[in-house]
Amino acid sequence: MNDFLPQFIQQLFNGLSLGAIYALVAIGYTMVYGIIGMINFAHGEIYMIAAYIGLVTLSAIGTQSGLPVFVVIGAMLLVAVVLTGVYGYVVEQVAYKPLRSSPRLVALISAIGMSIFLQNWVALGQGARDMAVPSLLPGAFNFHMGDFEVFVPYTRILIIVVAVVLMAALTFYIRHSRMGRASRACSQDMQMANLLGIDTNKVVSFTFILGAVLAAVGGVLIALAIGKLNPYIGFVAGIKAFTAAVLGGIGSIPGAMLGGVLLGVAETMAAAYISSEYKDIVAFGLLVLILLFRPTGLLGKPEVEKV
Amino acid sequence: MMKANFKNAIISAVLAALVVMPIFGLHLERKGGQNYIEPHWNLVIWGFVIVLVLQLIKPLLGKHMARVQAPRLPEVSTRMRMTLLWLVIVAAIAWPFFSGRNAVDIATLALIYVMLGLGLNIVVGFAGLLDLGFVGFYAVGAYTYALLFHWAGWSFWEALPLSGAAAALFGFLLGFPVLRLRGDYLAIVTLGFGEIIRLLLVNLVDVTGGPDGISGIPKPTLFGFELTRTASQEGAQTLQQLMGIEFNTMHMVIFLYLLALCLALVTLWISNRLIRMPIGRAWEALREDEVACRSLGMNPTKIKLSAFTLGAMFAGFGGAFFAARQGIVSPESFSFIESALILAIVVLGGMGSQIGVVVAAILITVLPELAREFSEYRMLIFGLVMILMMVWRPQGLFPMKRYHEELKQ
Numbered sequence: 001m002n003d004f005l006p007q008f009i010q011q012l013f014n015g016l017s018l019g020a021i022y023a024l025v026a027i028g029y030t031m032v033y034g035i036i037g038m039i040n041f042a043h044g045e046i047y048m049i050a051a052y053i054g055l056v057t058l059s060a061i062g063t064q065s066g067l068p069v070f071v072v073i074g075a076m077l078l079v080a081v082v083l084t085g086v087y088g089y090v091v092e093q094v095a096y097k098p099l100r101s102s103p104r105l106v107a108l109i110s111a112i113g114m115s116i117f118l119q120n121w122v123a124l125g126q127g128a129r130d131m132a133v134p135s136l137l138p139g140a141f142n143f144h145m146g147d148f149e150v151f152v153p154y155t156r157i158l159i160i161v162v163a164v165v166l167m168a169a170l171t172f173y174i175r176h177s178r179m180g181r182a183s184r185a186c187s188q189d190m191q192m193a194n195l196l197g198i199d200t201n202k203v204v205s206f207t208f209i210l211g212a213v214l215a216a217v218g219g220v221l222i223a224l225a226i227g228k229l230n231p232y233i234g235f236v237a238g239i240k241a242f243t244a245a246v247l248g249g250i251g252s253i254p255g256a257m258l259g260g261v262l263l264g265v266a267e268t269m270a271a272a273y274i275s276s277e278y279k280d281i282v283a284f285g286l287l288v289l290i291l292l293f294r295p296t297g298l299l300g301k302p303e304v305e306k307v
Numbered sequence: 308m309m310k311a312n313f314k315n316a317i318i319s320a321v322l323a324a325l326v327v328m329p330i331f332g333l334h335l336e337r338k339g340g341q342n343y344i345e346p347h348w349n350l351v352i353w354g355f356v357i358v359l360v361l362q363l364i365k366p367l368l369g370k371h372m373a374r375v376q377a378p379r380l381p382e383v384s385t386r387m388r389m390t391l392l393w394l395v396i397v398a399a400i401a402w403p404f405f406s407g408r409n410a411v412d413i414a415t416l417a418l419i420y421v422m423l424g425l426g427l428n429i430v431v432g433f434a435g436l437l438d439l440g441f442v443g444f445y446a447v448g449a450y451t452y453a454l455l456f457h458w459a460g461w462s463f464w465e466a467l468p469l470s471g472a473a474a475a476l477f478g479f480l481l482g483f484p485v486l487r488l489r490g491d492y493l494a495i496v497t498l499g500f501g502e503i504i505r506l507l508l509v510n511l512v513d514v515t516g517g518p519d520g521i522s523g524i525p526k527p528t529l530f531g532f533e534l535t536r537t538a539s540q541e542g543a544q545t546l547q548q549l550m551g552i553e554f555n556t557m558h559m560v561i562f563l564y565l566l567a568l569c570l571a572l573v574t575l576w577i578s579n580r581l582i583r584m585p586i587g588r589a590w591e592a593l594r595e596d597e598v599a600c601r602s603l604g605m606n607p608t609k610i611k612l613s614a615f616t617l618g619a620m621f622a623g624f625g626g627a628f629f630a631a632r633q634g635i636v637s638p639e640s641f642s643f644i645e646s647a648l649i650l651a652i653v654v655l656g657g658m659g660s661q662i663g664v665v666v667a668a669i670l671i672t673v674l675p676e677l678a679r680e681f682s683e684y685r686m687l688i689f690g691l692v693m694i695l696m697m698v699w700r701p702q703g704l705f706p707m708k709r710y711h712e713e714l715k716q
Binding site for chain 1: 322323325326328329330331333334335337340341342343344435437439484485488491492494495496498499500502503506507509510643644647650651654683684686687689690691692693694696697698701
């Protein structure tokens with residue numbers, strides 16, 4: 001039997017789990033963009049900080065605590081989600097809120113400053129070296145297809161399951177809750193929403209916290225899956241998640257999910273079938289191509305410029 | 308009033324403590340393959356106290372801050388300004404002969420950043436296009452010289468125009484498709500391009516030498532004479548032999564400084580002229596209102612493209628000089644953080660303000676050298692300054708002044 005199909009399925013699994021992470025981070029970009037129309041350049045750093053918080057929690061519990069693995073992972077996620085949410089809120093209050101009415105470039109430059117600040121904040125606090133993350137879920141689910149053994153680590157399955165559950169919950173929340181309705185109203189017309197009695201500042205803060213929370217889950221899970229982290233992982237991951245958001249159509253939440261998965265699969269396939277050195281070039285090249293040929297993305301609506 | 312203020316201060320301080328805790332408060336140490344936590348609760352408490360105090364005195368501070376005037380350049384007549392400019396230039400030329408080697412070296416670096424800052428100023432300041440991949444053009448310039456030397460044995464002076472041209476060509480080719488995009492999209496695409504250029508330099512090992520880069524690049528010559536101890540070619544004379552003076556490594560340092568000064572002054576002069584030309588006016592008009600420009604019959608793509616290309620050209624010159632000064636180029640010199648640094652120079656100085664860019668470039672290169680013991684905090688402070696600058700003074704240290712004439716009453 002030909003090796004192509006099983007190998008393809010193997011890569012598809014790898015790509016899907018990577019894509020699930022990109023999708024979780026991309027949602028943060030797309031929601032912030034949808035509401036206040038700015039690129040939160042520091043979002044990738046939030047994801048990196050979450051990974052560190054997860055590792056700190058794990059080290060505080062210890063690997064020999066005897067607690068069930070899922071309790072430990074649950075605790076890591078919980079602590080990371082809470083503290084990263086605080087980070088998301090503080091970042092917004094310090095760097096973006098005073099600039100709400102400034103030109104876009106001013107806010108973007110402030111965001112770049114925040115990104116540089118957070119990177120070095122972690123590099124100073126926890127050291128700029130690689131940190132090893134002990135694997136909590138060793139082992140893999142494997143099955144044979146002909147001569148080829150398809151090998152799916154449990155952590156990868158966990159990523160896909162958690163991401164799907166979270167995205168479903170988010171979709172439900174945005175569609176049916178009071179806050180979700182308010183944030184949809186704000187993304188349509190901020191000023192009008194304000195006039196109708198919606199506390200828009202609260203909605204914006206909520207968006208940043210929600211984005212940070214989703215990125216936090218992604219950060220903790222990827223740290224477990226890859227097994228190491230350093231203060232600079234956020235930059236590239238952030239750009240790629242942004243690419244995913246643009247691919248799906250920035251401002252659209254289902255678009256971000258779709259874009260994340262597509263980008264993850266495309267990147268893994270490029271690494272497998274072209275060359276692993278060129279996977280970043282494929283991702284960046286994809287970003288450039290989408291923006292050139294379909295700047296509205298796959299699911300985005302065209303923006304009409306008003307004078 | 309007082310009570311609400313106190314409550315807010317407490318909330319901010321608690322948030323600050325929560326932010327400091329996981330990164331600084333619980334420091335991870337690695338011992339025997341295990342991660343251990345080394346608590347530093349004092350740092351968490353410091354974070355809490357500092358933010359609490361700052362929040363409590365903020366209302367008092369606000370009253371005083373309102374009275375503090377931002378620095379402003381004094382009004383001087385054109386004649387006076389020209390005299391001052393010439394005085395500064397003469398001082399800049401004479402200074403290295405009485406100064407130490409280290410200081411001149413740092414000044415040379417500062418001048419490279421002046422050149423790059425002025426180049427990016429054309430794109431960001433004049434035309435209002437946020438370019439986050441500027442370092443890509445810098446890299447193209449540096450590698451053009453390095454590759455021309457490595458594969459064809461070209462000298463600095465032969466390669467310099469080509470470095471500028473190659474970078475300009477890249478700017479043109481990359482700018483052509485992306486300039487239809489709106490502000491922040493453009494920023495991200497240029498960032499993507501910058502990274503692609505860097506990744507290509509890393510991965511095209513056969514051509515560019517990969518992560519190790521290219522080394523042994525010769526320093527510039529003066530009218531064909533080298534400033535080395537012995538001439539590299541048989542029978543040739545070095546400049547020192549020609550002039551009958553003793554060899555001193557300081558000569559090279561000063562020569563490089565003067566060359567950088569020359570290039571920076573040329574960049575300053577050209578960009579100063581450009582902004583007064585019709586094309587410069589068009590850049591500014593486009594920055595202010597694109598729709599109005601289009602309805603007046605201007606071609607936005609052409610105008611933006613010219614800014615992009617010219618800016619890239621100056622980055623190319625800067626790159627060639629950088630390659631010659633270092634003697635080695637490698638992709639790690641051209642990472643995103645370098646782009647952010649150049650952008651910070653333009654923003655800090657005041658977008659569009661040439662004098663501001665020059666001052667900011669000197670500040671950003673010289674200050675970290677003066678405060679070496681704080682060098683690990685350099686980037687942290689740098690990010691913070693970028694945020695604070697945007698919040699308090701988005702127009703920069705010396706905001707751009709529109710060139711105008713006033714009628715006498």
